Amino acid sequence: MAISDEDQGSSRGSRVAPPGVTRRGFLHGAVASAALVSAIGAGQAETNRTARRAARSTFLDLMREPDGVRAFAGLEQPMRLERSASGWQGARRVTVTASVAHENGGTLKIQLASPELEVTHVHLRWNTAVAANLKVLGDAWERSYGDLGWRDLVPERVMPWYFATSDGTACHVYGVMTAPRALCFWQMDQEGISLWLNVQNGGSGVVLGERTLDCATVVVREGVAGEDSFEAVRAFCRKSCSRPVRPVGPLYGTNNWYYAYGRNTAAQILRDTELVASLAGDAKTRPFSVIDMGWDAGAPAFPDMGELAREIKAKHARPGIWMRPLKSASDAAESLLLPAKRFADAKTAQENAAYDPTLPEVQKLVTERVQQLTGWGYELVKHDFSTFDLLGQWGFEMGASPTRAGWALHDRSKTNAEVIADLYALIRQAAGKATIILGCNTIGHLAQGLFEAQRTGDDTSGRIWERTRRMGINTLAFRMPQHGVYFAQDADCVGITRDIPWEKNRQWLDVLARSGTALFLSPEPGSIGPEQKAAIAEAFAVTAAAVDVEAHATDWFESTTPQKWGHGAAEKTYDWCGADGAYPFTV
Numbered sequence: 001m002a003i004s005d006e007d008q009g010s011s012r013g014s015r016v017a018p019p020g021v022t023r024r025g026f027l028h029g030a031v032a033s034a035a036l037v038s039a040i041g042a043g044q045a046e047t048n049r050t051a052r053r054a055a056r057s058t059f060l061d062l063m064r065e066p067d068g069v070r071a072f073a074g075l076e077q078p079m080r081l082e083r084s085a086s087g088w089q090g091a092r093r094v095t096v097t098a099s100v101a102h103e104n105g106g107t108l109k110i111q112l113a114s115p116e117l118e119v120t121h122v123h124l125r126w127n128t129a130v131a132a133n134l135k136v137l138g139d140a141w142e143r144s145y146g147d148l149g150w151r152d153l154v155p156e157r158v159m160p161w162y163f164a165t166s167d168g169t170a171c172h173v174y175g176v177m178t179a180p181r182a183l184c185f186w187q188m189d190q191e192g193i194s195l196w197l198n199v200q201n202g203g204s205g206v207v208l209g210e211r212t213l214d215c216a217t218v219v220v221r222e223g224v225a226g227e228d229s230f231e232a233v234r235a236f237c238r239k240s241c242s243r244p245v246r247p248v249g250p251l252y253g254t255n256n257w258y259y260a261y262g263r264n265t266a267a268q269i270l271r272d273t274e275l276v277a278s279l280a281g282d283a284k285t286r287p288f289s290v291i292d293m294g295w296d297a298g299a300p301a302f303p304d305m306g307e308l309a310r311e312i313k314a315k316h317a318r319p320g321i322w323m324r325p326l327k328s329a330s331d332a333a334e335s336l337l338l339p340a341k342r343f344a345d346a347k348t349a350q351e352n353a354a355y356d357p358t359l360p361e362v363q364k365l366v367t368e369r370v371q372q373l374t375g376w377g378y379e380l381v382k383h384d385f386s387t388f389d390l391l392g393q394w395g396f397e398m399g400a401s402p403t404r405a406g407w408a409l410h411d412r413s414k415t416n417a418e419v420i421a422d423l424y425a426l427i428r429q430a431a432g433k434a435t436i437i438l439g440c441n442t443i444g445h446l447a448q449g450l451f452e453a454q455r456t457g458d459d460t461s462g463r464i465w466e467r468t469r470r471m472g473i474n475t476l477a478f479r480m481p482q483h484g485v486y487f488a489q490d491a492d493c494v495g496i497t498r499d500i501p502w503e504k505n506r507q508w509l510d511v512l513a514r515s516g517t518a519l520f521l522s523p524e525p526g527s528i529g530p531e532q533k534a535a536i537a538e539a540f541a542v543t544a545a546a547v548d549v550e551a552h553a554t555d556w557f558e559s560t561t562p563q564k565w566g567h568g569a570a571e572k573t574y575d576w577c578g579a580d581g582a583y584p585f586t587v
Contacts (some may be wrong), residue, residue, distance in 0.1 A: 057167075058165065058167040058169075059222050060130065060165075062108065062174055062193065063107075063108055064108075067192075069088040069125070074205070081094065092116040093113070093114065093115055094113070096113075097110070097113075107217050108217065110197065110218065113211075113213070120198070120199065120204070121196060121198055121199065122182070123195070127191060128191075128192050128193065129191070130153070130188060130189065131167060135165070135166045136152070136157075136188060137164040138186070139161045139162050139445075140395055141395045141402060143475070144457045146458070148474055148560070150556065153190060158400045159187065161175055162176070163175065169225050170222075170225050170226075171223040172222055172232075173232060177216070177219050178241055178446070179242045179446060180216035180417060181199075181216070182198055183197075183415075185400065202342065202403065203342065203403050203404050203407045203408070204405070204408040211413070230552050237482050238485050241485065244449060245487065246450070250544050251436075251453055251517075251519070252287050252544065253287030253320075253520055253521070254287065254289050255292050255522060256268055256291075256523075257292040258460065258497070259495060261462075264294045266302050269308065269312070270308075270312070273312050273315045275523055279533060280316075280544060281540075283541070283544035283545075286317055286318050287540065288319070289315075289317045289320065290382060291320065293384070295322070309376050313377070318380065320438075321380070322382040323384065324384055325370070326354040326362075336359060338354050341406055342390075344404070352389060354390070358411035363426055367426060370431050374435050379436060380438060381427075381435055383437060383439055383451075386423060388441055390420065390423075396458075420443060421446045424451065425450060437452055439451045439455065440454075442455075444482065448487060454486070454488070454489065456482070456489050456490065457471045457491055458492075462522050463497070463499045463500070464499070465500050466582065466583040468492075468505075469504075471492070472491050473562070473576060474560050475491050476491035476512070476515060483516070488517065488518055491517055493522045494508050494512065494520070494521050495522040495524075496522065496524060496527050497522070497524040498526070507574045509521075510535075513543050514542065514549050515549070515565075519543045551572070552566070561576050563576060
């Protein structure tokens with residue numbers, strides 16, 4: 001199906017004075033018109049006031065102390081805290097405070113002190129009436145997995161980091177500032193709002209000692225009647241940033257994963273580099289050629305990584321490379337490794353043995369790994385797998401528990417959120433200011449201001465279109481408000497292969513270019529003909545120009561893979577499913 005253009009301009013009629021109007025008649029008409037305008041203005045003002053009241057009626061006031069607080073030493077051991085002059089207090093000197101600051105729209109800073117008890121969770125509850133007709137949008141722990149979208153109230157639904165509500169008139173957003181020291185999620189039901197703070201160390205309680213933990217800072221944004229919901233969520237994302245965004249120019253080029261799937265060679269990389277460099281024309285910002293997983297297996301196909309980086313540059317592209325920072329060597333000492341108990345089974349644990357990043361020896365190792373890549377001349381480092389390696393689960397498995405219970409890190413004094421953020425900061429420092437860090441299977445709310453770019457969804461595909469439809473389009477649509485605010489969004493590659501219908505990939509290529517997000521190709525040899533080259537060159541030109549395109553989904557209330565994408569008055573409609581519809585099985 002062809003992509004349709006829908007230009008939604010507005011027609012303007014001309015005002016012509018009727019013949020035969022005298023000066024006196026004109027003045028009389030003017031007085032009458034003024035009275036009419038005044039009446040209309042008064043009516044419009046009242047309409048605006050009514051709309052504002054309607055918008056406020058669904059806004060939830062969280063800039064106040066919660067109505068109830070509980071602490072847990074394991075989910076089977078809840079402790080209800082009692083209100084006191086200094087916060088909420090329980091047995092064994094557990095204290096939670098929630099301090100309101102009214103500047104800039106207000107914040108609520110939540111702190112935990114527990115010098116004796118090893119706390120795992122803190123639960124805060126605001127009792128308030130919630131309108132039943134609300135549509136609710138939540139975020140995801142790390143990458144999303146085709147699971148984002150506006151839904152009705154689902155009381156048990158886990159919404160990490162932030163959530164938005166829409167009543168059809170206004171869109172309000174609630175969440176925590178980026179870089180919290182707890183893994184945070186929200187729940188919403190008709191009787192109120194819950195915020196859960198996971199302060200575990202591994203799958204056990206954190207040992208804080210005399211330290212007071214700054215768990216998180218709640219921030220909200222009250223919407224305005226008639227405001228675009230996308231712009232409302234984006235404005236919240238701006239407000240929730242705890243660090244300045246790291247600016248990055250256009251991100252585009254090649255990554256051969258989605259046709260090679262790890263069976264890659266230096267010769268393949270250089271062939272793909274020549275292709276994207278030629279299709280980028282004379283663009284000032286050159287495309288990247290990213291070497292993905294597989295180069296590090298010690299294969300003879302990659303004899304000299306420094307020389308390969310130099311050859312990529314000689315072909316007028318920028319070299320990038322993948323890394324798995326916590327993956328352990330086969331002969332690594334057991335004392336340096338994370339406990340196997342974080343995984344569901346022994347086989348998975350054995351295949352994914354990983355270093356404990358709280359150990360100084362491991363921190364030195366990670367620093368050396370990153371510096372080796374940048375020393376070879378790679379200008380972009382794709383940092384992958386660390387959430388899975390550290391917590392033992394993928395985002396779609398986490399639900400309310402990002403990791404399994406019953407294990408701990410070597411350093412028991414820090415929460416998982418702090419350990420993860422420390423790892424990101426270590427990689428950032430080791431890479432230096434000039435290197436672009438692209439996070440994959442990393443936590444965007446902790447990486448904000450440290451990484452320039454973020455893979456926001458699970459893998460697309462060069463084999464099955466349905467996977468690209470579910471994962472790529474979904475994350476592009478619902479995490480687009482974070483683009484250019486938290487980091488540059490990477491919704492993943494266009495796998496141009498013989499297995500994917502070109503009419504589908506052509507549309508995916510087009511919407512990525514128009515969104516202004518990262519645009520990487522996996523161009524299978526034999527699948528790139530004149531039509532593909534022309535479309536890629538056009539998409540690269542749009543991306544490299546770095547103009548203010550940023551098309552976003554305009555029908556995101558209607559579908560988890562929106563079809564209508566607009567910017568300004570222009571809108572395009574895409575056909576993602578086709579005549580056969582969606583594929584209902586696991587992909």
